[in-house]
Each structure stands twice: as structure tokens, then as C-alpha cells.
Amino acid sequence: MADLTTDFLGITSPNPFWLASAPPTDKEYNVRRAFEAGWGGVVWKTLGAEGPPVVNVNGPRYGVIHGADRRVLGINNIELITDRPLEVNLEEMARVKADYPDRALIASIMVPCEEAAWKAILPRVMETGADGIELNFGCPHGMAERGMGSAVGQVPEYIEMVTRWCKTYYDRPVIVKLTPNITDIRKPALAAKNGGADAVSLINTINSITSVNLDAMAPEPMIDGKGTHGGYCGPAVKPIAMNMVAEIARDPETRGLPISGIGGITTWRDAAEFMALGAGNVQVCTAAMTYGFKIVEEMKRGLSAWMDEKGYRSTHDFIGRAVPNVTDWQYLxxxxxxxxxxxxxxxxxxxxxxxxxxxxxxxxxxxxxxxxxxxxxxxxxxxxxxxxxxxxxxxxxxxxxxxxxxxxxxxxxxxDQYANWTSHPNNPAAVQAAE
Amino acid sequence: MTSRHATGPHIPGIAAGRIDAATLHENFADLHAAYDPHEAAVAADRCYFCHDAPCITACPTAIDIPLFIRQIATGQPEAAAKTIFEQNILGGMCARVCPTETLCEEACVREAAEGKPVEIGRLQRHATDSLMARQGHPFARAAATGKRVAVVGAGPAGLSCAHRLAMHGHDVTIYEAKPRAGGLNEYGIAAYKATNDFAAREVEWLLGIGGITIENGKALGRDITLESLRADYDAVFLGHGLGGVNGLDAEGADRAGVEDAVDFIATLRQSDDLTSLPVGRHVVVIGGGMTAVDAAVQSKLLGAEEVTLAYRRGRDRMGASRFEQDLAASKGVRLLFNVAPRAVHGNGTVREIEFEYTHEVDGRLQGTGETVRLPADQVFRAIGQNLSEDAGLDRAGGKIAVTGPGRTSMQGVWAGGDCTPGEDLTVVAVAEGRDAAEDINDALVG
The missing domain is CATH 3.30.70.20 (Alpha-Beta Plaits)
Structure with missing residues (x-):
């Protein structure tokens, strides 16, 4: 059996399968169940600043795209960050980490874009014993309207600034979670790197309307006759996510920046593909929300069997192996x-x-x-x-x-010989191939 | 020996009430349960939406099957039904009785790929049931033409023809010999294929188009003549089926207990109380077509202890499809091949039937000389039907000769369905009735 132990930013976990910051990781009860089921790590549901917690809607939070047999192809959501008091979350995180020292536990954080806010929360997270933090610069709904989440993630200067604060006030790994709701993913990734981030994780969810209720003439999920865009995730977003991962992995300016891959990972194969494109580990949410925590067992067994078949002894043997083969069209x-x-x-x-x-x-x-x-x-x-x-x-x-x-x-x-567009006679900008 | 109080399959002779009412009810329930909407969606998703789809070619009425299945998949079973009814107004019954395993489903590429075709028949039923449940008729008549057409026979061919003619604005009178309309749908197929009085409900729904009058109890050659119809109407369509039953060429075939399978099926279909319907303890059905299977299976379901379906040729020559053969076997009917009836024994009433084994030599059937006797209280003849009334029209192969879309040898007279050459299937009759109607319409207004 191949060894699935993964070292990501010095954080070891028994396998590369982490649960992403999302509803499945909102509280101690769920996270303990996840660890019992075999997940390698969790990124705890995003913490907000001290004070009255956020509130969620009291109607449907999720919309869905189904395949024929009601197979879940994509989900979107309008849920916000944790709506439980900060103190409760911190206490629970400390307890869980103490009981599961071999698993990765990362705290996701989203507080206002002010240095004081970050300076206030980071020492308290430190006390929990969490292995690192993930900055939620990706959440596309609700929080963005309040100047947080993707509102930060869409401005590289803010990313760099907040990342720098975190590196100043926190001495464990800092992962910056990126929003895909931008035009060029390399810009926010570079900003995170410049701010001193240890890694980026991507993608967060994509702005979306999953369906329109043609009787009510309103988007779903519908709250009292109205709807809003939600964050899209699940198998449908995987191709978009993999391209963004590869873009960061192969760009000269961001190459080598560790990546935690997220986006529709449902099977061992999905995970292997993300990792081949440079992700050091993967985060999963929709698959767990669809099938429950037991899904990780297939991922572990499958990845291990595939590694055995290919002769890979550790995940490092294949992480990033496909990156050199991702190129620009002009070089085909x-x-x-x-x-x-x-x-x-x-x-x-x-x-x-x-x-x-x-x-x-x-x-x-x-x-x-x-x-x-x-x-x-x-x-x-x-x-x-x-x-x-x-x-x-x-x-x-x-x-x-x-x-x-x-x-x-x-x-x-x-x-027989290789020839691409750069030297093609039809290309007005072609350079003469060296004789 | 018929007794309403007899119980159990072991009572000798022909007796009613062999099994209890509850079991009978269960036995004669729907052969294929209807899909629920989710099952239909999953089944519909299996369709590949083939280019120039083989299933359409295989359907005698050329229903656009991939289109209607896609309409089910996108949540509009009633629109799917309209696609079906445009080609086949009896699409509801065809969904139930078509031998899909030798038509559309045999042609389905998934049959070739994995031996499991898209379940086109059940999907068609889902669609047609959905629309018919609303009891609304989906088509409207064109402006009245003032033309009048007589249709003989309210079976699938006649109903299909009448409906299409009515759509084109003509007024139609159907003359039907039997007390109820529907033809073989009403009288001639197994009860479990058309439960809850479906045949009658379908006729009523079909008549919703308007402009069609049915006169029951009017048989061609008995109550009406072709001459009078030609004189009174602008056109005539004959769809009166096959009225005669082929006799059994065996010694003692006139003994009591030797009956026509079609009569047995008709009686069963018209019975309100199956517990009162007598059936033999040992039943032997002679024949190899759908009627033989329907009679054999229903005998078994009524409680006959032992039912044998005896066919003079090999299994591969049987008219009934493999699905029908398997259905019979699964209900406990014994299938006996390569046996030809030679004698019916008994003292006035049948007690035994004697067969001679056969084999085929250069395609010709020959007796081997070896015989076998089976106990029998009841013997059903299901060895084919014949045309009993040709109204003086030219014949071809024992049926009314037609050219093109049902034109007979007589000007102004069309024919279709079982009384004309071609496969004796509901779906074929529907196609012939429809096409004749189009030709009649062209002749009347074109």
C-alpha cells in the first residue's frame, strides 16, 4: 500500500484529503465524525470577528444542478460564515485538535479589512493549537457586500496587505483562499505570495444562479419570492478549478507556491488530477455534503491503489508531474x-x-x-x-x-519534427527557426 | 361439467372458481406497472437520441421516438404524448400491446450494445397515460368539409382511420358488428395487457375529436352491404378484421370442450367476475401466435392445473415473440414444440388429445410417426383466423387485396388492418388506417 501521508507546509496529515471550510466543518460534532471517518484534515468553517455572530437566511440556502438520476452535478449556496459565537468555535477547535494531534486542523478566518481586526483574532486562534490559518478571500455572497470575502480577493493590493498583517501577527502557515470570480487568477496568487503567504488554496465558489423557478419567476434557492447569486461548487466546477490551479503552478512568478486544490473533487481520480497539476493536497466539500463523510474511504483506497499501480511511493512522487505538459496553444x-x-x-x-x-x-x-x-x-x-x-x-x-x-x-x-505556431509561415509575428 | 361452487385447480373438467377472487385480481393485474415520473426520467435518460434512429424505422407508425423520449426527459410527458399521437392515435394501447421486443426495442442501439434496450414501450405508456389522465383531447378538427365517410369495424384500423378523417373535417360513421367498440383491443388481447377497461376508455378519449358516430351491432354482409355504403357515403374504409377461425384438422375435433381461443379470450375480457369464468383442469392450446399465448397464460391465471401450448413447428418459427414465450413459461405454461394434433379423444367430451411429433425436412413439416397423448378437459384452437367477408373485392393471400395506402380493387373503397395482407398487429392496423385516411382525404378534397 502506497503511503498517503502528506506534508503540506510542514503540516503532516495521514492523507491528502482535507475537508474544506464549509458547512461540514462548522462544529466539533461534525469534525469529530469526519476524523473518525478518516479525513486527513479539516479547514474549520470560517470564523468572524468577536461580537454578535452573522445571521443566515431562514429559508433554503442551497440550489442544485441534477443529472438524470438526481445525481448532484453542482450545488450553489448562500450560506454565510459560521453563525456561532467565536468563543464556542475556538473552544471546540482546541478540544478537537488535542484529541486528533495527527490530523491537520486549519482555521479559516474572515474579519474586516482592518489591521486591528486581524491583530485581535490571530492570537486567539493561535491558542487553539490549530496548525495554520486560511484567509477566506473568496466567499462571493453576503460577506462580499460588507467588504469582506471576495471583495478582498478581487483586489490584489488588499490580499497582499492582509496577508502581510497575518504573517506579522501569526507565526504558523498562512494559506490564502482565492476567489475564481476574477479574470486572471495569477494576479491574486502573486499578491498573496508577495504578502508572504505560505500557500494559496483554490477555488472558492463561483458566482452563480443554478436555476430559475419559472412559476415564481425567481432564481433558486428562493427566499420569499426573491433569490440572489450563490457560490457554485461540486463536480461541475472542476474543469474551471483545475485550469486555475495549473495557471498558478506554471506561471514563472508564482511557480513553486504551494497550492491546496479545491473544486468538485469527488473521487480519488479527481484528487490525483489536481495533484498532478501541482496541488500539494486537496480540499473537499460537495462530495461529502452529497454522500457523507464515508466518501473519503473510496478516495483513500483509490489513490493508494493507483499509486501502487504506477509505482509512486509517496504523494510527492506525482505532485506537479503534469505541470510541464501544460503549455500555451502557440507551443502545440x-x-x-x-x-x-x-x-x-x-x-x-x-x-x-x-x-x-x-x-x-x-x-x-x-x-x-x-x-x-x-x-x-x-x-x-x-x-x-x-x-x-x-x-x-x-x-x-x-x-x-x-x-x-x-x-x-x-x-x-x-x-517528423516539432513545429509550432511561433514559427509557422502564416504567423505574421513568426520568428525564423534557427538553421 | 361447470360448477360455480367448484374450488381448486384439481377439480376435473371445466369449472369456475378454481382460485379465489383476490388471487385472480392479482393474477390479472397490469403486466408492466406504470413508471412513476422519476423512473421515467431515468429510463428516458438512457436514450442516445440516435441520428435517423433505427427505432423510428422499426415502428410501423414511425413515431419520432427519440423526440418523445427527450420530451419526457425534459419534464413534459404530455408534450411527448402529443408527438406520439400525431403518428399513432392509439399510442396508449400500442404502448401496452406492441411486441416492442421485435419492433422498436429490438432496433434500439442499446439492445445491440448491452442487451438492454431503452424501455420505449413503457416510456410511451408514461407519456400517453399522462396526457389521457387529463381527459382532454389533444387535437382539433379542421373546418367541416361536408364529406361523409363510412368505416366498417371499430377496431384499431377503423378507429385510426376515422380519427384522421375527422381531424381533416370529414364526418365519419363507424359500423361495428360487436356491442362494444375497440375490436381486438376490447375483445382479443390478454386482460393483463389492458387493465382498468383501458380499451373502452381509449375509444371514448379518441372520440373526443368529434365528428365520429359509431353504430354497434351492424355487421358487413348481415346488416349492411358495401353497395349501400358506397351509395350513401363519399368513401368507404373496411377495417372489419378476420371473422373466421381456422378449423382443427384432427379426428374428433368436434368433441365438446374444443373451443376457439378467440372466443375464450373475448368472454374473459367481457367478464365482470372472473371467479364465475370456467376453465379446464388440463388445458391444451394449439397454435404458436399471440392469441395462443394469451389463451394459455390466461387459462393458467384462471387456475387451470396444467396448461400446455402445443405448436407444430420449432420454437424459432413461433409467431409469438421470445418475450411472450418467456412470459408464458414464467406463468407455468408448458411449451411443447414440433407436435401436430392428430386426434381428440373422449366420450362426447374431450378427455385426451393426441399429437404426432414433427420435424422439418427442407422447410416442409413431416410427421415422425411417434405420437403422444396429453390429458385435456379443454382444447383451444389458436391456429389462425381467416377473412369471412370480402364484400366481393379482389383477394390476395386470402385477404382483401390493396395497393398503396389501402386502395382496394373498387373505386372509393379502402381497406386496412387484419383484413388486408401484412402483419396482424395493432400498430400495423393503426398505420394502415391512418394512411388510408390521408389517401381518402386527398381523394375527397385534393
Whole structure:
């Protein structure tokens, strides 16, 4: 069995699966259950400043996107940070950490954007024995209207400033949680780094309206006939999150900054993908909210089995391994030529490839009277749409054309050497390749 | 020997009340329970929305199946039903009685992929039930044309034809020999396929289009003639089915207890109290089609101790689908293949039936000389029906000859359904009635 022990910022946990700061980590009772179920760590539900706690709505907080069998594909929420007194949370955190010293316990914090507010809360968090803090600069609803959460996360200067305060008044790891509701994730990440952050975690939830109630003509979740945007999460956001993780992992200015990956992680494979893109560990919420804490067992067993299969002995062996292969479009090899190929034995003759190609792509699939579908190599641009829409796995595959062969579509000989757009003759800005 | 007080499957002879009312009720319940909306959504999601979908090609009425399934998936079963009814106004009954396993579901690519097709029949039922539950008729008539059409037979072909004609604004009179409309839907299929008086409810719903009058108790050749219909109407459509039953070519076939399966099924379908319906202790059904299966299974469900379905050829030649064969087997019917009836034994009343084993030589059936006798108190003939009334029209293969959309040899007379060549299926009859109606409409107003 591969060793899943993970060291993130010097914080060790028995596995890389942490619960994200969210409803599942709002109190001692839940967190103890999570640790008993086997989670490697938790980021406690975001603490606010001393004083009367925030209040939540008293109607529905969550909206959902369902698949056919009511499979949860995405959830959004309008819940705020913890609505329990600060003192209660701090006492509970201290008790839990003392009982589970081998698990990671991180305190998520969101207080007003004033130095005094941070200076006041940080020593109290320190006393709990928490392993580190996570700055909630991501929450997109409610708190943002009060100048906190994503309102801070959308201004790099604020991120840098608050991070610096935290590094001043707190001596354990500081993780900055980023909002995806920006145009370029590298800017806030760089600001966090410049402020001295030990890591960034991302993504927080995405501004969203999951559905509109067409009878009431109002968005869901609906509170007395009105709705507001919520934060979107779950499997649907994973592609967006992974791109943002990769952007930070490969940018020269932020490369090497530790990342805690968040966004729709539901299975071991999701986790492995985030980690291959540079995440040192992952945080999970929606999967636990959908299936309960036991879901971590599949993640642990699955990741371990995959690592054994691949010969990885620790998570460090594969963290970031895919980052060098994430590049810009202009560096993709234009001499790499493939053609779709349909396995006639596997084909069930549904014709989806044909409809997709004929109606919306390159008219590169022929259909015979007896429903035999074949690729027209002289039209196929290898777009992959047929592969994507085919309901049978591996029925349609992309076959690479060997160097020296003639591409019947272009009439050109497939070249062996790598060549990209930067040196392509059609590129007005092309630089002559060195002889 | 019929007794209302007999109980149990072991009472000899033909007796009623072999099993209690509660069990009978259970036995004759819906063969396929209706989907609830969530089940329907999950089932609908399995459809791949194929290009030029094979299921549409396989459907005799060419219902746009992927479209209606997608409409179910998007939460509009009633809109899905309208898609179905546009092609097949008896889509509700077809959802129940179609041998989908040899039509749309056999063609479903998921049958090829995993041996588990999209359950098109059940989805169709979900959609049509949803719409019909509102009791609203989904179509409106075109402006009245003043044309009048006579339809003979209120079965699937006649009803389908009449409905389409009514939609086009013509006035239709249907002449039906039996006391109730519906044809084989009402009289000729197993009760568990159309529970809660569905056939009658469907006819009533169909008539909601308006402009259709049904005259019951009027049989062609007995009460009305083709000549008079041609004289009184602008067009005539014949959809009166097959009135005759093929006889049993075996010694002693006239003994008491040898009956027509279609009569047994009709009596059962019209019975208000199944406990009063007599059935044999040992029942033998001769035939290999759907009628044979329906008679055999229902005999068993009524409480017959032993039911044998005897077919003269091999299993693969049976008219009833594999699904029907399996259904019969699961209900306890014994399927006996390659046996041809040779003699019915008994002293006035049937006691035994004797078969000779057969085999096929170059496609021709031959007796092997070996015989077997089965105990039998009741023997059902289900070896096909024949055309009893052709009204002097040209015949083809023992039925009324037609060309194109049901045109007979006589100007102004169309025909469709079981009285014309082609598969004797409800869905085929519906298609033929509909297409003939379109042709009649073209002829009348085109």
C-alpha cells in the first residue's frame, strides 16, 4: 500500500484529503465524525470577528444542478460564515485538535479589512493549537457586500496587505483562499505570495444562479419570492478549478507556491488530477455534503491503489508531474496529425458521431444505407468531437499518422519534427527557426 | 361439467372458481406497472437520441421516438404524448400491446450494445397515460368539409382511420358488428395487457375529436352491404378484421370442450367476475401466435392445473415473440414444440388429445410417426383466423387485396388492418388506417 501521508507546509496529515471550510466543518460534532471517518484534515468553517455572530437566511440556502438520476452535478449556496459565537468555535477547535494531534486542523478566518481586526483574532486562534490559518478571500455572497470575502480577493493590493498583517501577527502557515470570480487568477496568487503567504488554496465558489423557478419567476434557492447569486461548487466546477490551479503552478512568478486544490473533487481520480497539476493536497466539500463523510474511504483506497499501480511511493512522487505538459496553444506541435478511426466491431450504430460531424463539424463521417459509419480521412481534422459524443468507450479513437505519410486532407507529408505556431509561415509575428 | 361452487385447480373438467377472487385480481393485474415520473426520467435518460434512429424505422407508425423520449426527459410527458399521437392515435394501447421486443426495442442501439434496450414501450405508456389522465383531447378538427365517410369495424384500423378523417373535417360513421367498440383491443388481447377497461376508455378519449358516430351491432354482409355504403357515403374504409377461425384438422375435433381461443379470450375480457369464468383442469392450446399465448397464460391465471401450448413447428418459427414465450413459461405454461394434433379423444367430451411429433425436412413439416397423448378437459384452437367477408373485392393471400395506402380493387373503397395482407398487429392496423385516411382525404378534397 502506497503511503498517503502528506506534508503540506510542514503540516503532516495521514492523507491528502482535507475537508474544506464549509458547512461540514462548522462544529466539533461534525469534525469529530469526519476524523473518525478518516479525513486527513479539516479547514474549520470560517470564523468572524468577536461580537454578535452573522445571521443566515431562514429559508433554503442551497440550489442544485441534477443529472438524470438526481445525481448532484453542482450545488450553489448562500450560506454565510459560521453563525456561532467565536468563543464556542475556538473552544471546540482546541478540544478537537488535542484529541486528533495527527490530523491537520486549519482555521479559516474572515474579519474586516482592518489591521486591528486581524491583530485581535490571530492570537486567539493561535491558542487553539490549530496548525495554520486560511484567509477566506473568496466567499462571493453576503460577506462580499460588507467588504469582506471576495471583495478582498478581487483586489490584489488588499490580499497582499492582509496577508502581510497575518504573517506579522501569526507565526504558523498562512494559506490564502482565492476567489475564481476574477479574470486572471495569477494576479491574486502573486499578491498573496508577495504578502508572504505560505500557500494559496483554490477555488472558492463561483458566482452563480443554478436555476430559475419559472412559476415564481425567481432564481433558486428562493427566499420569499426573491433569490440572489450563490457560490457554485461540486463536480461541475472542476474543469474551471483545475485550469486555475495549473495557471498558478506554471506561471514563472508564482511557480513553486504551494497550492491546496479545491473544486468538485469527488473521487480519488479527481484528487490525483489536481495533484498532478501541482496541488500539494486537496480540499473537499460537495462530495461529502452529497454522500457523507464515508466518501473519503473510496478516495483513500483509490489513490493508494493507483499509486501502487504506477509505482509512486509517496504523494510527492506525482505532485506537479503534469505541470510541464501544460503549455500555451502557440507551443502545440502543429506537425502532430491524427485521424479518427471507428472500430466497426464496437460500433452500435447510433449515428451520433455522424450527426455531430455532419451538422456541426467537418462532414468527415460517411453513413451507409446499412448504418455503417466510416471516417473520411480527406475531411477529418481530428477535432475529437466524434470521440466525445460516442456512447461507447474506445469505439472511436484518434490514430496518429506516421511521419512520411501523406495527410489526405492537406495533401502534405507528415513531418517528423516539432513545429509550432511561433514559427509557422502564416504567423505574421513568426520568428525564423534557427538553421 | 361447470360448477360455480367448484374450488381448486384439481377439480376435473371445466369449472369456475378454481382460485379465489383476490388471487385472480392479482393474477390479472397490469403486466408492466406504470413508471412513476422519476423512473421515467431515468429510463428516458438512457436514450442516445440516435441520428435517423433505427427505432423510428422499426415502428410501423414511425413515431419520432427519440423526440418523445427527450420530451419526457425534459419534464413534459404530455408534450411527448402529443408527438406520439400525431403518428399513432392509439399510442396508449400500442404502448401496452406492441411486441416492442421485435419492433422498436429490438432496433434500439442499446439492445445491440448491452442487451438492454431503452424501455420505449413503457416510456410511451408514461407519456400517453399522462396526457389521457387529463381527459382532454389533444387535437382539433379542421373546418367541416361536408364529406361523409363510412368505416366498417371499430377496431384499431377503423378507429385510426376515422380519427384522421375527422381531424381533416370529414364526418365519419363507424359500423361495428360487436356491442362494444375497440375490436381486438376490447375483445382479443390478454386482460393483463389492458387493465382498468383501458380499451373502452381509449375509444371514448379518441372520440373526443368529434365528428365520429359509431353504430354497434351492424355487421358487413348481415346488416349492411358495401353497395349501400358506397351509395350513401363519399368513401368507404373496411377495417372489419378476420371473422373466421381456422378449423382443427384432427379426428374428433368436434368433441365438446374444443373451443376457439378467440372466443375464450373475448368472454374473459367481457367478464365482470372472473371467479364465475370456467376453465379446464388440463388445458391444451394449439397454435404458436399471440392469441395462443394469451389463451394459455390466461387459462393458467384462471387456475387451470396444467396448461400446455402445443405448436407444430420449432420454437424459432413461433409467431409469438421470445418475450411472450418467456412470459408464458414464467406463468407455468408448458411449451411443447414440433407436435401436430392428430386426434381428440373422449366420450362426447374431450378427455385426451393426441399429437404426432414433427420435424422439418427442407422447410416442409413431416410427421415422425411417434405420437403422444396429453390429458385435456379443454382444447383451444389458436391456429389462425381467416377473412369471412370480402364484400366481393379482389383477394390476395386470402385477404382483401390493396395497393398503396389501402386502395382496394373498387373505386372509393379502402381497406386496412387484419383484413388486408401484412402483419396482424395493432400498430400495423393503426398505420394502415391512418394512411388510408390521408389517401381518402386527398381523394375527397385534393
Amino acid at each position: 506541435n502543429l506537425n502532430y496529425v491524427t485521424k479518427a478511426q471507428i472500430d466497426q466491431e464496437a460500433c452500435i450504430k447510433c449515428g451520433r458521431c455522424y450527426a455531430a460531424c455532419e451538422d456541426t463539424s467537418h462532414q468527415a463521417i460517411a453513413m451507409s444505407a446499412d448504418r455503417t459509419f466510416t471516417v473520411k480521412d480527406d475531411e477529418c481534422v481530428a477535432c475529437n468531437l466524434c470521440v466525445d459524443v460516442c456512447p461507447v468507450e474506445n469505439c472511436i479513437t484518434m490514430q496518429e499518422m506516421a511521419a512520411g505519410a501523406v495527410d489526405p486532407r492537406t495533401g502534405k507529408v507528415v513531418q
